[in-house]
Amino acid sequence: MIDIDGSYGEGGGQVLRSSLSLSAITGEPIRIVGIRAGRKKPGLAAQHLTAVRAAARICNAQLRGDALGSMMLEFIPGTAVQAGIYTFDVREAQQGGSAGAIALVLQTILLPLALATGDSQVTLRGGTHVSFSPTMTYIEQVYLSMLRRMGVEAEVKLGAWGWYPQGGGEVKMQVNGGIKLSGINLLERGDLQQVQGLAVATELPAHIPQRMANRAENLLREAGLKASVQALREKGVAPGAGIFLTAEYKNSLTGFGGFGRLRMTSEKVAEIACEQLLKFHQTGAPVDEHLADQLLLPAALASQQSQYRVAEVSTHLTTNAAVIEQFGLARIRVDESEKTVTVIPVIGD
Template structure:
């Protein structure tokens, strides 16, 4: 990997461009850690109701800094400017991060998003790493743990990157308190990816999870998901789960495995929201993706771009939607000089091609 570790070059990122949220911060510091390039991010989340770094973003920044000894400026809650300057190559090892430590009174910020920030740098480093992240594990606007386990990790493994995940405790809003353990091991640069069609549907798995709620909640979600999928001619493996957590919460997660792709679809509970509606939301997302014939779901599409930028050779895949996150991730890769990403809308799918810059792998 490239290792320009001087302050002679500073990549400047406008945190308000594209989707304008925390993804820009997390991806920028992950890339900076891998490449050893100083990075300045301004206008962080400037258009959000609560602009600047929040607890989850701050934890991700400090976690990435711990991997490469980065010097930080602006690493505080509410800061709209951050300077991240790596001092050495990313070191594999044992790490532990807790989102609650970033804010007095704690936080349920997303543990999966923090884990994803440090995963790529550690997977591209020499050696095996053990990472523990505490925080929220099942939150809206974030991949839940089940998505990481059933979609994200298998996709990385297909690239030759070893990812093992264990959920040690659940964490829902507002108290969080969840705990994820990850074993990470790279084996050289990632393999390139060629996934243009989903192909035949192999399996569908449903997890109907309710934390600190009556037993009928997960059962109702499970029954509704099973019924809707049966109408599609799908005999899914459906599991209602009643678990313990510091805060109550409910999730229905649908994992789909195809001959040529992956998909994960989540419905989140909320006070006053019928259990059946939670299941319906997850199944509706699955149905839309299946009808498109795309190989990867819209969330994996942007999450897979970073590892593909470091792969040997170009990659091509299809997804069901060109999200703002996908386009933002593509622009970040261009800005850092890592890869050119072409995104073309077709009749039912979106075709994505990733061309790593010469010398990056």
């Protein structure tokens, strides 16, 4: 049994999710205390509880403490990870629905399923585009594209958009099992090839996505970046709007978004997304602050060393590194002054 301190460092949901993924993969039971102790409303929220149950389902784990608000969890895998056809719905964890980010549930089970024998199809329901988590657009265009270079074979298809606070989105994921992970080397990003974007509104007038798209294209072109942003009007369970930009460099990808809210102009939403992208562009780094912590898990499970340079060293990065190291699968060095991350899998030593 590995004891995990959920309050360590960032003290957020990622400590839990990385531990669940690694427990499912290694078969090592875990006990986590102080879950999300660093957050205003600590303990398991709907998204986290869905991730716990999803991870438990795929490896028939025994659970203790799997309730909303719980700050303690025991997770004891019963079998190796089973490929299969699964559905996970954040609404089942919280009556009345929740926009809990299904991207985070997806990230918890993706690598366990990719390393298992056999292929899987997973349907996920909840929030697809919510703040403080990777959007499904980011998962599809940035995260999975980068993981494909490490050997992961997975595709996602967005069926319905789900925004805060109602959620109600749907994604289908196909994961090919039995893959081997290879390391990644990303010290130089190369030249910018293009910026592509989606400006989307559900159950709102067509001028909203069009104004977001126009403003973003103008701002990015003024800054000297080639940009093309598509305006889309979609059906959804509730009104929602946002813009999601993906920048493709010769050797890497990144993505940033902005979300519409009451009394915020469409132009302002576009400006928020563009500001983040331009700030990242100026750093010259190949890996954005978020991908930086998300690459640690596949890199730790790979058969070769990985090394990458990041725009910013976040506490998410250093916390995730410490959690992963506790499982003894890899040594991780984060050089704060050079902003580089080196992951040395123990089997690759």
